[in-house]
Amino acid sequence: MMKKTRREFIKLAALSGAGIAAAPLAAEASAPITANEEAVGMLYDATLCVGCKACVASCKNVNDMDAAPAPNDADRLWDAPEDLDYRTRNIIKLYKDGEGDFSYVKHQCMHCIKPSCVSACPVAAMQQEKDRGIVFYDKDICIGCRYCQVACPFNIPKFEWPKAFPKIVKCDLCKFTNLKDKGIPACCEVCPTKAVIYGKRDFLLAEAKKRLAENPGKYQKEIYGEFEVGGTNVIYIAGESFSNLGFRELEFDSNAAFSENIQHTIYKGFVAPVALYGFLAFVAIKNRKNHHGHGHGHDAKHEDKHGSEK
């Protein structure tokens, strides 16, 4: 009996495991991700940024965001955000290395071509525009699970931690505000040095490559966002190495695509779960027949006897 049990157990484990185990292998042969022709984004050139933070102020103004006072600002007069949080969708930071060597850098949502947050969201509160590729958020659907935060490789979506009725906050390229009204995101509109510009991704990428080619000594060779996690619609060029500017070194494959491939391989057409159910039902019913007489209802009978004895 035990021998049979063991063999059958291994058979079962193999069956249920095979589909799941095969998934990552199958998932590797996925199609490369390409941006839509109509995709829009931003190009930030760190060498042009003067750190005036007009973009931060304008973003807050246009999108009706609260001020983030500095810790020692008892009068709460100044908006001095230290980093992105639920009050700040867009920020300028300063990197400084010894004397004279410094660079500003802007952080906000990268608007990935294949966004992890959209892929992760169980209720489609995080969405991506089909044509323009803008990643935006709908608080009326969101359940606040924060899986988007876990999934985002850039740690961009922020959560209103101190609030009893919180929501997720992130840059949506002014989709509902400035972009809708004036056809340009607020930060790009107000930038006095054109350090950040808005446009179609194709154009921005060509522009970035042109600047790199014209001034090879001034820039890093890399265009951040060209390939990272499958490419982003917001791209960066800078004179400092991107790791110094607070960017993680990221894989070129999209985690979202990999995760979806595995999940879709396992659940394709719902064949595997149905097959598993069918197989298990077949075995279980066969077993019940074999065990007839000692099978189900066994306990009830005993308990009847038990009861009458008492």
Next chain:
Amino acid sequence: MALHREKILTPSFWVLLTFTVIGFYCIGLRYVMGIGAVSNLSDGFPWGIWIAYDVATGTALACGGYALAIVIYIMNGWKYHPLIRSAIVTSLFGYALAGFSVMVDLGRYWNAYSFFMPSRWQVNSVMFEVAVCVMAYNVVLAIELLPAILERFVHSTNPRFPKLKEYARKIYPKLDKVLIFFIVLGITLPTMHQSSLGSMMIIAGSKLNPIWQTGFLPVLFLINAMYIGYSVIIFESTLSSVAFGRPFEKEVRIIAKVVPYLTAAWLIIRFADLYYRGHLSTAFSGDYYSKMFLAETLLIAGGAYMLTWKHFRMSPRWVFVSAVMLCVGGSWYRFSVYIIGFNPDKGWSYFPSLPEFFITLGLVAFEILGYMVLVKMFPIMPNLEGHKKSA
């Protein structure tokens, strides 16, 4: 059927009640003041122990019903029937705990009904799959438990509810006929969502340390759930033998035989994957992450190795010890995937706050409390009389 007349208001009842009250007080705070006020969660670590323990690990610890159902209905011709009910009750409570915790953890809990609106389903999301599966499994568990509840009324000698007895007598045989289809569903659903609990972290990419980040997470989580499930049955069975003065259930030894095979398969996949991805040296580099990896691996491998020896399998004490090792090691692995191995970027760190602990503790206490009351009121535990006869 004699009614179970064990005393309910025992000292342990009051201890558990105290923890439950503290826990629910903290839950109250969370709803009034926000999640940030009671927890150490942050934008870098948006998930803490409520997800890592209550959901990701708690449901694995609640896999007793699942693991046992595989043995009883699929592999072994319905033989170990006596153990299944207490395992199903534990599963139900464990999964209910997960459900409770999710409602505490969800920031916009009032929108949770979205899961019942097909127009809002986002089928690419691993979490969507997990959520729907877990909710369905809770229903299936409740149906699987129904016969025990009905029996209570079928055999009731209390004349106060004659209608209930009549209904129970009518429903019971009908339910008995179709129950098998729910039981099979009760095996399919955990197979799906336990593997998906592993898939959940794949999308975190390099935020999860390469020792744990792999495309094999789903299969690792599935097998992990199985051996944790069996270990929990051993653990629980041994404990209740002591607590209720029942004889040591000998089926436990047979279950204990299956565990090393599962664990061996798991370890082989684990190490082959590390080798294949070139991270075997990362796992043995001796840094913090490596130590965590070694701890979980040693507990799992050690516990399973003990069970390969008949000498240990025959001893209630050692079977218990190895079950504990497997539960702790297996849970540790899940913690590593959800918290320990998770590093979003420089400058972020997470350790649960006191209220976070109290909420989890309170929910667990509440769960045990409910379990204790239920097993004392309904015929959940193996029927000793029948047990001896069939043995």
